[in-house]
Amino acid sequence: MNRWILTTALALALAAGAPAALAKNKLVWSSQGDALTADPHAQNEGPTNTFNLTVHEPLVSRNRDMKLEPALALSWKTINPTTWEFKLRQGVAFHDGTKFTADDVVFSFQRAQLPTSDHRNSLDTIAEVKKVDDFTVHFVTKAPNPILPNQITQISVMSKAWAEKHKVEKPQDYKNKEETYAVRNAMGTGPFKIVRRDPGIETILERNAAWWGWKTAQGGGNVDELVYKPIKNNATRMAALLSGEIDFVLDPPVQDLDRVKRDPKLKVLEIAQDRSIFLGMDQGRAELRNSDVKGKNPFADKRVRQAFNLALDRDTIKRVVMRGLSAPAGIITAPAINGHSKDLDTPPKANVDAAKKLLADAGYAKGFTVKLDCPNDRYNNDEQICQAVVGMLGKIGVKVQLDAQSKTLHFPKIQKRETDFYLLGWGVPTFDSHYVFNFLFQSKGSWNATGYKNEKLDQLTTDMAGEIDLPKRNGLIAAAWKQAKDDVVYLPLHHQVIAWAMAKKVDMPILMNDQPQFRYAKVAPAPAAKKTN
Amino acid sequence: MFAFVVNRMLQAIGVMLVVALVAFVISTYVGDPINNMVGQEATHEDRAQLRKDLGLDDPAPVQFGRFVADALQGNFGISYQMKRPVSRLIVERLPATLELVFVAAVIALALGVIGGVYTGLRRNAVSSRAIMTISLVGVSLPTFVIGILLIYLFAVLPKGCIHGFYLFGQLLFTCAELAAISLPSFGRGDTVDIGSWQSGLFTADGWRHLILPGITLSLFNLTLILRLVRSEMMEVLRTDYIKFARARGLTNRAVHFGHALKNTLVPVITIAGIQIGTLIAFSTITETVFQWPGMGLLFIQSVQFADVPIMTAYLVVAALIFVVINFTVDVLYAAIDPRLRADRAATGRA
Numbered sequence: 001m002n003r004w005i006l007t008t009a010l011a012l013a014l015a016a017g018a019p020a021a022l023a024k025n026k027l028v029w030s031s032q033g034d035a036l037t038a039d040p041h042a043q044n045e046g047p048t049n050t051f052n053l054t055v056h057e058p059l060v061s062r063n064r065d066m067k068l069e070p071a072l073a074l075s076w077k078t079i080n081p082t083t084w085e086f087k088l089r090q091g092v093a094f095h096d097g098t099k100f101t102a103d104d105v106v107f108s109f110q111r112a113q114l115p116t117s118d119h120r121n122s123l124d125t126i127a128e129v130k131k132v133d134d135f136t137v138h139f140v141t142k143a144p145n146p147i148l149p150n151q152i153t154q155i156s157v158m159s160k161a162w163a164e165k166h167k168v169e170k171p172q173d174y175k176n177k178e179e180t181y182a183v184r185n186a187m188g189t190g191p192f193k194i195v196r197r198d199p200g201i202e203t204i205l206e207r208n209a210a211w212w213g214w215k216t217a218q219g220g221g222n223v224d225e226l227v228y229k230p231i232k233n234n235a236t237r238m239a240a241l242l243s244g245e246i247d248f249v250l251d252p253p254v255q256d257l258d259r260v261k262r263d264p265k266l267k268v269l270e271i272a273q274d275r276s277i278f279l280g281m282d283q284g285r286a287e288l289r290n291s292d293v294k295g296k297n298p299f300a301d302k303r304v305r306q307a308f309n310l311a312l313d314r315d316t317i318k319r320v321v322m323r324g325l326s327a328p329a330g331i332i333t334a335p336a337i338n339g340h341s342k343d344l345d346t347p348p349k350a351n352v353d354a355a356k357k358l359l360a361d362a363g364y365a366k367g368f369t370v371k372l373d374c375p376n377d378r379y380n381n382d383e384q385i386c387q388a389v390v391g392m393l394g395k396i397g398v399k400v401q402l403d404a405q406s407k408t409l410h411f412p413k414i415q416k417r418e419t420d421f422y423l424l425g426w427g428v429p430t431f432d433s434h435y436v437f438n439f440l441f442q443s444k445g446s447w448n449a450t451g452y453k454n455e456k457l458d459q460l461t462t463d464m465a466g467e468i469d470l471p472k473r474n475g476l477i478a479a480a481w482k483q484a485k486d487d488v489v490y491l492p493l494h495h496q497v498i499a500w501a502m503a504k505k506v507d508m509p510i511l512m513n514d515q516p517q518f519r520y521a522k523v524a525p526a527p528a529a530k531k532t533n
Numbered sequence: 534m535f536a537f538v539v540n541r542m543l544q545a546i547g548v549m550l551v552v553a554l555v556a557f558v559i560s561t562y563v564g565d566p567i568n569n570m571v572g573q574e575a576t577h578e579d580r581a582q583l584r585k586d587l588g589l590d591d592p593a594p595v596q597f598g599r600f601v602a603d604a605l606q607g608n609f610g611i612s613y614q615m616k617r618p619v620s621r622l623i624v625e626r627l628p629a630t631l632e633l634v635f636v637a638a639v640i641a642l643a644l645g646v647i648g649g650v651y652t653g654l655r656r657n658a659v660s661s662r663a664i665m666t667i668s669l670v671g672v673s674l675p676t677f678v679i680g681i682l683l684i685y686l687f688a689v690l691p692k693g694c695i696h697g698f699y700l701f702g703q704l705l706f707t708c709a710e711l712a713a714i715s716l717p718s719f720g721r722g723d724t725v726d727i728g729s730w731q732s733g734l735f736t737a738d739g740w741r742h743l744i745l746p747g748i749t750l751s752l753f754n755l756t757l758i759l760r761l762v763r764s765e766m767m768e769v770l771r772t773d774y775i776k777f778a779r780a781r782g783l784t785n786r787a788v789h790f791g792h793a794l795k796n797t798l799v800p801v802i803t804i805a806g807i808q809i810g811t812l813i814a815f816s817t818i819t820e821t822v823f824q825w826p827g828m829g830l831l832f833i834q835s836v837q838f839a840d841v842p843i844m845t846a847y848l849v850v851a852a853l854i855f856v857v858i859n860f861t862v863d864v865l866y867a868a869i870d871p872r873l874r875a876d877r878a879a880t881g882r883a
Contacts, residue, residue, distance in 0.1 A: 036614060044574065121574035172616045179617040199615055200834070201720070201826045231719055231824045232834070239684045239718045243692040263693075377837070408839040412567075415580070439574070446576055 024224040025523045027506065029516075030237055031250035034200050034230040039182035040156035041111055042171040044118040049154050050515045054205065054226070056156030056188030059086055059105065060149045061218075064509050064520070066274075066336050066431055068149055069218060072100065072157055072189065073137075081144040081468060082127075088135040092212055094159045095193040102131040107160035107169075109139075109152075116171045122151050122430075125465075146468045150430040162187035191219065191519040192226055203228040213519060221508075221521045241266065241501055247523070248502040250516060254323055254380055260501045269510035270325065273498045275427040276332045277379055279372075279389065279491040281305060281420070284451015288420045290371035290401070298368055299420075305488040307358035311396045312389065313350035314494055321384045326494035331485055332426060332436065334495040336512055339433030339477040344485060347492065355396045367397025373422040374402060375410040380496055386423055389493075414449045422449065425496070429513065433477045437461040441484055452489045534867065541863055545856045549849070553604065556848035557597050587613075600845065609846035614838045619846045623828060628730045629721060630820070630827030634812045636743050637750035642805060645755045646798075649762025653797075654789060656767065664759075671756035680749040680822035684718045687745060691715035717742050719824040746823040750816055754808050761804060765797040803862055810858040814851035 035051035036043045053061075059073035073086040092100040109129040112119045125148065128140040139148060163169050168182040184197050191213065192205035205226040213219035229246070231237040234253045240246040242263060252260060252268070260266050281299040282288065288297055298304045314328035327334075330345040359365065374386035383404045390400040400421075413419045424447070428435050439445045442461050443453040460480040467473040484490075500510050505524035511517060567580050567589075584590055588599070603610065609619035648668070652661040674682075691711040698706040706714075722742035724731045733739025769775065770793055778788050817829030824830070828847060835843035 037616060042616070044571075118571055118575070121576065121579070179611070183616055198826075199617075200830075229720060229824075232830070233821050233824065235681050236684060236719050236822055236824055239681070239689050243688045243715070243718055245688070245718060406837060408837065415577075446574075 025222050026225040027223045027521055027523050028227045028246050029248035030229050030231045030246045032232055037183045038186040038197060039171050041117040041119050052156050054192050054518055055186045055190045055194060057190050058153050058155050060153055062153055066512050076149055082141050084139040084148050086137045090135055092189050093210055094187050094189050095208060098159060098161055100189050101134045102137050104157055104160045105137050106131050108157045112155050114170055116173045119155055144466045144468045146473060147432050150432050154429060159187040219519045221519050223518060223521050223523060226518055247506050250500060252499060252501040254325055257499055265504055267504050268499050268501050270497055270499045271510045271512055272327050273496040273514055274334045274336060274512050275425050275496045276329055276334055277425045277493045278332045280422050280424055280450050282451050290420055292369045298364060301362045302488055303358045303362040307355040309488060309491050310348055310351045310355040311392050313392055314347050317385060317388050321381055321388050325497040327497060328494050329492040331481060332490050332492045333433055337428050337431050337433060344481050352395050359396060369399045370421050371401045371403060373410060373413055373419045374404040375407040376404040378407040379425045417449050419449060434464050437480055450489055457483050537867055541860050545860055548856055549852055552852035553849050556845040557600060610842035612840055612843050614840045619842045623850060626828045626831050629825060630813060630816055632733060633746055633816060633825060636747035637812060638809050640747055640751040641754035641758055645758025646762055648759040650766060653763040653766030668756040668759055671752035676818045677822050679752060680819060683745045683749060687716040688718035716745050746819050746825055750819045761801055762797055769793045769796050806858055806862045810855045813854050
């Protein structure tokens with residue numbers, strides 16, 4: 001044993017004395033949470049999707065302006081109301097050299113619809129995926145679905161042969177006691193391939209020189225080695241950026257951005273995100289759970305909801321709490337989402353007197369007490385936003401008791417309908433309003449804890465899902481938003497503005513959906529190789 | 534002696550069962566892991582089905598019984614978050630924690646004993662008083678503050694140098710030299726795989742990464758041991774046998790190191806043993822600050838995710854470590870100190 005250790009040490013010492021390898025363009029980046037798994041269909045979650053979409057590719061992806069662009073599919077159109085035809089890109093190979101064909105597409109989408117896949121809910125309009133020929137695929141939907149391409153941008157295409165060889169035809173089942181091969185290994189067609197994956201410690205990807213997109217407008221990057229090192233502690237992550245050990249941080253805390261901007265070697269990029277932050281009120285219950293108002297529900301009265309809306313000073317929250325990094329909102333969907341309009345998104349000006357008058361009209365001249373539930377580790381400065389809201393509502397006589405908890409405890413309250421008044425954020429990966437109506441406004445939407453039930457809105461939501469005439473569909477969406485805004489279902493606060501911090505030598509665009517695309521990333525070339533010691 | 538050992542073992546088993554029960558009860562109140570395991574688009578039915586699949590709907594005693602039965606076979610279930618067997622995760626992360634604790638313990642013991650002896654022998658010297666005052670820093674500053682401070686001083690500042698480091702107008706280090714001696718702020722660096730043990734002790738890079746977290750973790754114990762050795766030393770130097778040794782004409786060195794130090798170290802070893810157990814189980818904060826991929830960081834991440842299998846497994850493993858160490862220390866004590874054995878025999882029934 002001793003001799004073995006000695007030889008290892010000796011070998012290492014010798015290896016360290018060897019000259020450095022060819023200079024590679026290396027990008028080291030960090031964020032708080034690592035991807036949960038390398039299995040692209042097992043988890044539908046931010047960091048996991050980011051990682052998997054670097055190694056795999058979807059049929060359709062989004063460009064820098066969040067518009068749909070061809071990835072593995074060259075073109076797509078409806079050939080009849082319930083069938084979409086996708087023509088696939090030819091000459092594409094997986095990282096192990098096998099050719100990409102329609103078989104892989106059919107396999108991947110069937111896999112993504114299995115019960116153990118976390119992506120299956122985005123695909124629940126699909127009845128069948130059929131291969132027509134080696135490079136044509138038909139998606140048959142249960143009912144006309146005009147936005148199918150929007151819904152599949154996060155579905156990775158895996159290699160069917162590889163999956164069968166390693167027995168990972170199904171995404172990991174929680175009942176299994178062993179991990180599947182796909183948890184740490186992947187086979188995709190993407191611009192980077194896995195060299196080493198150490199979950200929670202380090203993930204090393206290297207450039208897939210055979211990727212079709214490097215010389216196109218969809219590529220252009222020059223990164224040879226992409227290293228990801230998660231760092232949970234905010235201060236340590238920023239210190240690593242300041243000391244040059246990390247080149248790019250995905251989620252710098254808002255309060256450290258000034259420090260980064262002052263550093264001559266670093267820069268900060270900012271962009272409005274597709275996520276909106278808002279407050280929800282339970283207007284459906286007969287009586288609130290944690291309020292001093294007995295026998296009736298103050299939120300059931302629209303005047304109370306309007307009063308709350310007028311009491312919120314979004315500009316002050318932007319200036320003081322978010323340090324300028326937010327866009328005050330009038331509806332709970334951000335500018336790039338289909339269905340958004342500037343008129344709808346203009347927030348009311350804060351007016352404490354008008355709010356008090358409305359409350360008095362509703363019969364609550366002396367105000368009332370209510371409990372606000374808030375997460376404290378999910379959105380930018382979420383707890384501080386809630387504290388500001390407490391103060392603002394206090395001015396109109398409403399005493400708010402704040403309960404800020406980890407998202408692990410907060411989100412179940414919303415899903416089990418156990419909260420009177422809550423903060424929530426919602427991102428829209430399909431960039432289409434139907435996603436918002438489906439989950440937040442529909443009476444049986446899984447994240448609708450407001451008890452709001454409007455049959456007209458439910459009908460509009462169902463109609464817009466199946467309307468293929470686009471102008472007509474946009475009309476339905478506009479009508480739905482007007483109804484939602486008139487009824488003051490939610491109190492929009494703002495759309496998040498995200499910031500990425502990186503070294504000046506890194507040239508990469510910031511993207512609205514907070515998913516870095518390393519195919520665009522360019523780093524200044526490394527200095528000439530010299531002997532290391 | 535045999536009865537003593539058996540007695541201690543039974544106590545150990547009792548402690549383990551209680552800890553397992555407590556860990557289990559706590560885990561039912563940490564929040565809903567289901568929400569973290571599925572995307573935001575999952576339906577109510579999906580969540581209910583997953584809850585049923587994981588057995589989260591069964592009554593608590595059933596779940597506890599299942600847990601104990603599995604744990605005895607070394608099976609702690611599969612992590613909700615990483616979907617990997619928990620026992621394998623713990624085995625992977627343990628080397629990192631053990632190496633960090635090893636380095637911190639060596640620093641604490643070496644510097645603590647040396648410092649304690651020095652300040653014990655030269656009680657009133659200025660240097661002694663300085664050491665005692667500075668050592669207060671070790672106990673009064675919280676660990677994460679020390680960690681961040683060290684990162685700032687040794688990782689960020691040197692790299693932020695623009696003109697060079699001057700002292701009294703003289704250039705001591707150029708920026709390039711400072712950058713070369715700066716230390717890394719996170720992670721383990723290059724590690725070598727020895728079987729399934731990933732070690733950072735065999736590469737220069739690994740050692741560079743061990744310095745800052747090792748110092749941070751060792752500071753509290755360093756101060757503790759330093760003060761303990763100092764007061765024990767002063768106590769021992771007042772005893773009769775030391776006086777007789779001096780009267781006999783033994784050299785200072787023989788008296789201090791041959792007689793006094795040996796007797797000083799007995800309680801220090803007991804304390805050090807317990808403290809090492811603490812270090813292993815509770816290196817959490819240092820690991821979080823330095824992103825050290827050990828068991829502590831695994832535990833913190835599992836709490837945030839409500840990853841119940843990892844949490845309960847970690848608490849049980851931590852309890853096991855303490856129990857084993859304390860058991861060893863007790864048995865060693867009884868083996869070393871004949872008085873303990875004699876007392877038991879004397880007070881025994883007969």
